[in-house]
Amino acid sequence: MSFDLSVFSNKNIILAVTGGIAAYKSAILVRRLKDYGFNVRVVMTKGAQAFITPLTFQALSGNPVHTELLDPEAEAGMGHIELARWADLILVAPASCDTIAKFAAGLADDLLSTLYLATKAPVWVAPAMNQQMWAAKPTQRNLNTLVEDGVHVIMPEAGSQACGDVGLGRMPEPEDLAEQVKNYFHQAQRAIAEKFGLLAGKRVVITAGPTREAIDPVRYISNHSTGKMGFAIAAACYSAGAKVTLLAGPVSLDTPNAVRRINVSSAIKMLDESMHQLEEGCDVFIATAAVADYRVAEVSEHKIKKAGDELNVSLVKNPDIVATIAQQSKRPFMVGFAAETRNVEEYAAGKLVAKKLDMIACNDVSRADIGFASDQNAMTVFFAEQYQMEKRDLEKASKQEIAQQLVEAIHDALHHEIEPI
Numbered sequence: 001m002s003f004d005l006s007v008f009s010n011k012n013i014i015l016a017v018t019g020g021i022a023a024y025k026s027a028i029l030v031r032r033l034k035d036y037g038f039n040v041r042v043v044m045t046k047g048a049q050a051f052i053t054p055l056t057f058q059a060l061s062g063n064p065v066h067t068e069l070l071d072p073e074a075e076a077g078m079g080h081i082e083l084a085r086w087a088d089l090i091l092v093a094p095a096s097c098d099t100i101a102k103f104a105a106g107l108a109d110d111l112l113s114t115l116y117l118a119t120k121a122p123v124w125v126a127p128a129m130n131q132q133m134w135a136a137k138p139t140q141r142n143l144n145t146l147v148e149d150g151v152h153v154i155m156p157e158a159g160s161q162a163c164g165d166v167g168l169g170r171m172p173e174p175e176d177l178a179e180q181v182k183n184y185f186h187q188a189q190r191a192i193a194e195k196f197g198l199l200a201g202k203r204v205v206i207t208a209g210p211t212r213e214a215i216d217p218v219r220y221i222s223n224h225s226t227g228k229m230g231f232a233i234a235a236a237c238y239s240a241g242a243k244v245t246l247l248a249g250p251v252s253l254d255t256p257n258a259v260r261r262i263n264v265s266s267a268i269k270m271l272d273e274s275m276h277q278l279e280e281g282c283d284v285f286i287a288t289a290a291v292a293d294y295r296v297a298e299v300s301e302h303k304i305k306k307a308g309d310e311l312n313v314s315l316v317k318n319p320d321i322v323a324t325i326a327q328q329s330k331r332p333f334m335v336g337f338a339a340e341t342r343n344v345e346e347y348a349a350g351k352l353v354a355k356k357l358d359m360i361a362c363n364d365v366s367r368a369d370i371g372f373a374s375d376q377n378a379m380t381v382f383f384a385e386q387y388q389m390e391k392r393d394l395e396k397a398s399k400q401e402i403a404q405q406l407v408e409a410i411h412d413a414l415h416h417e418i419e420p421i
C-alpha cells in the first residue's frame with residue numbers, strides 16, 4: 001500500500017541510537033519512518049558512533065545528527081531543551097544496558113540521558129544486547145523501573161546473536177518498529193477523533209456559491225449556484241471539530257455557527273483570498289464554488305449605454321482556483337466538486353487527475369431531484385491515486401447528511417482508512 005506522506009508530516013520522532021551491533025538496523029529504521037512521512041532527527045551516543053557514523057544518519061534523515069550535550073554549535077542550531085520539546089516520540093533503538101541503567105538512575109551526563117529527563121514526549125526503548133546481559137538482574141531491575149516510570153519497552157526477539165550466543169536480545173526488524181510507531185500515532189489520532197471530532201484541530205477553507213464577474217458598474221455575469229452545499233459542509237466541518245473559513249460568493253444564506261465567513265465576488269478575488277488563507281495555514285481546502293469560467297476582458301468604467309442591435313462582450317478565462325492551490329508546494333488536502341449532466345463519473349475522475357486533487361465529489365445535475373437549488377443531493381466520491389482511486393457512493397440524502405458523509409470521507413482519506421466498497 002502506498003502512503004500519503006502528509007499523514008504524519010507534522011509528527012516528529014527522535015531516533016536515539018546507542019552502542020550495539022543492531023545500530024546498523026537503525027539506518028533502515030530511519031528510512032522506514034521517513035517512508036511514513038515522519039520528521040526524524042537522530043541522536044547518537046558515543047557508543048553508537050563506534051558502530052556507525054553520524055554522516056550515515058544525517059544523509060538518511062535529512063537533518064543534522066545530534067551527538068553532544070555541550071557543543072555550542074549544535075546548541076545554537078537546536079538546543080537540547082528545544083530538541084526535547086520538538087519530539088512527539090523518542091524511540092531509543094537499539095537501547096544498550098548502559099543507557100537503560102542511566103535512564104533508570106536519572107543520570108544526565110550526556111545528550112540522550114538529558115533529553116530523557118527533559119522531554120514530555122513518550123519514550124520507547126528497544127533493548128538489544130547479549131542474552132546474558134539481557135537476563136542479568138540489574139538489567140531486568142532497571143527495565144522494571146523504566147516501565148514503572150512510564151517508558152514503553154519493546155521486547156527483544158530471540159535468535160542467534162552477533163556474539164555467537166542464542167537467546168533473547170535481538171532488536172526487532174526496523175520494518176516492525178516503524179509499523180509500531182505508525183500504529184501508535186494512528187491510534188492516537190483515532191482517540192482524538194472520537195473525543196473531539198473527525199476533523200479535530202484541522203483548519204478547513206471552503207469556497208462556496210457563484211462568482212460574479214462585472215461587465216460594468218451595474219451588470220454582471222454569474223450562475224445559479226446557491227451555495228447551499230458549501231455552507232452545509234462548513235457547518236459539518238465545524239461540528240467535526242475543525243476551524244472553518246468560508247469564502248462565499250454572493251449568496252443569500254446565513255453564516256453557519258462559529259464559521260468565519262469572508263464575502264468575495266469575482267473569481268480573481270476568490271483566488272486572492274484563497275492564497276491568503278493558504279498562507280495563514282490550511283489543512284483541508286474544499287472547493288464547492290461554481291466559479292465563472294470566464295470574466296469580462298475589459299470591465300467598463302461607466303454603465304454601457306444601449307446602442308445598436310448587438311453588443312459584443314469579450315471574455316477571458318478565469319484562473320482555476322482549486323487547481324492553482326493544488327500546485328502550491330505546501331498544499332493542503334484538496335477536495336473538488338464536479339457537477340455534470342452526462343458521463344458524470346468519467347468527467348469527474350478526469351478532473352481529479354487534471355487538477356491534482358486528493359478527492360472529488362461528483363453529482364448529476366441533470367436530475368431534477370438533486371443538485372443546484374435542491375435541498376437534496378446524491379454524490380459519488382473518487383479518491384486520488386495514493387488512495388488507490390477508490391470510489392464511494394453517497395446515497396441520496398439532505399445536503400446536511402451528504403456534508404456529514406463528505407466529512408467522514410475526508411477523515412478516512414486523511415487517515416488512510418479508505419476501504420473498497
Ligand code: C5P
Binds near residue numbers: 289
Ligand atoms: O472544471 P470544473 O468547473 O467543472 O471544476 C469543478 C471544480 O473546480 C469545483 O471544485 C470548483 O469549485 C473548482 N473550480 C475552481 N476554479 C475555477 C473553476 C472550477 O476552483 N475557475
